[in-house]
Amino acid sequence: MGALAHYLEELGIPTTQISLIREHxxxxxxxxxxxxxxxxxRPLGVPNDQGFQKRVVHSALELFERxxxxxxxxxxxxxPVSADTESQDSDAWSCPVNLSQPAKEQTSLxxxxxxxxxxxxxxxxxxxxxxxxxxxxxxAAFDPDRAxxxxxxxxxxxxxxxxxYDISLAAAIRISAQDLRTFYxxxxxxxxxxxxxASKEFADWFWTRTAAGDIIKQVKEKCSGESDRDLxxxxxxxxxxxx
Amino acid sequence: xxxxxxxxxxxxxxxxxxxxxxxxxxxWAQGGKLSQRRVALLSTAGLHTRDDRPFAGMEGDxxxxxxxxxxxxxxxxxxxxxxxxxxxxxxxxxxxxxxxxHELAEQGxxxxxxxxxxxxxxxxxxxxMKPSAGTLAGLLKGDNVDAAFLIPx
Numbered sequence: 001m002g003a004l005a006h007y008l009e010e011l012g013i014p015t016t017q018i019s020l021i022r023e024h025x026x027x028x029x030x031x032x033x034x035x036x037x038x039x040x041x042r043p044l045g046v047p048n049d050q051g052f053q054k055r056v057v058h059s060a061l062e063l064f065e066r067x068x069x070x071x072x073x074x075x076x077x078x079x080p081v082s083a084d085t086e087s088q089d090s091d092a093w094s095c096p097v098n099l100s101q102p103a104k105e106q107t108s109l110x111x112x113x114x115x116x117x118x119x120x121x122x123x124x125x126x127x128x129x130x131x132x133x134x135x136x137x138x139x140a141a142f143d144p145d146r147a148x149x150x151x152x153x154x155x156x157x158x159x160x161x162x163x164x165y166d167i168s169l170a171a172a173i174r175i176s177a178q179d180l181r182t183f184y185x186x187x188x189x190x191x192x193x194x195x196x197x198a199s200k201e202f203a204d205w206f207w208t209r210t211a212a213g214d215i216i217k218q219v220k221e222k223c224s225g226e227s228d229r230d231l232x233x234x235x236x237x238x239x240x241x242x243x
Numbered sequence: 244x245x246x247x248x249x250x251x252x253x254x255x256x257x258x259x260x261x262x263x264x265x266x267x268x269x270x271w272a273q274g275g276k277l278s279q280r281r282v283a284l285l286s287t288a289g290l291h292t293r294d295d296r297p298f299a300g301m302e303g304d305x306x307x308x309x310x311x312x313x314x315x316x317x318x319x320x321x322x323x324x325x326x327x328x329x330x331x332x333x334x335x336x337x338x339x340x341x342x343x344x345h346e347l348a349e350q351g352x353x354x355x356x357x358x359x360x361x362x363x364x365x366x367x368x369x370x371x372m373k374p375s376a377g378t379l380a381g382l383l384k385g386d387n388v389d390a391a392f393l394i395p396x
Binding site for chain 2: 001002003004005006007008009010011012013014015016017018019020021022023024027028029030031036037038039040041042043044045046047048050053054057058060061062064065068069070135136137138139140141165166167168171174175178181182185186189196197199202237238239240241242243
């Protein structure tokens, strides 16, 4: 991000920026930067808080008024603690959808895939409800059934044909895995009376309790053993979070 | 929070050891008062409109996001699994604050909002973004932008 600021500023475009990793910004020294103490993935701090977001934006833009630089300011106010960032012990999130068979009980690939597809079917009504309610989905490229087909075909050694985009199999697998996580998040957030799970709670649930998490871990293992460089890198880095 | 020291391992070490480009000096382009500036968003969150190409590699390419895009049109295909996407899934403004910019323009805090905004995929090598940055500078000038707001993810 800071390098991009250097390039643009050299070409006459004034820049300001948010900094998420202060140590990086201190090395790169872009012209104007506002370091914020927010979680990676949330550079404006918190979703659905217009006032908080606007104060952060304004603070970053105000750096344009400075006459000399480089400027690295700190935004000291932490993002508000909300239900979607931290759960209270007494009110911990639990998945509102009763998935029929926990993935861990399945052993063969065929059974795991069957459990995975059943999960998608069970979650689909809640996903559809959420889309109607909010008018939005962040699923990017592959609908849940198509994403599942791409991952399952790969696991079953049926090379999936990617018709929708001119992208590699590795990219299609990565985006399918991301789109499935998005689908699961939106579905479990949408049951009437349910609240959005905190990001850590959702991740814990997705990776330890669902057939989808189990399938993606299997895809990771298979990718890691492939000779194709992109598949190998995808398996190593881009399917399952480090923590 | 994103204080490096507070991140869990192995992510802390991974991020700490990412190579950072270093520059001999910091360029500085002047502009007018904030209330008269025209602001464009530049994200590195791997954002694009739903009918545009997903980010498939790490070649330093970018996507154009029209200023009249709506939340449901914007999606994210960033390569990394190591940041929280649930904020974006709830509210695009936590990553791409286009609504907030329009409000600041209506209040007269900034002059106007650009017609076009841009997104890279931040895992790309910064050096690979340099040719794209050259093209982008021309596009931004063509849109009369004199304030680029860069937002990582």
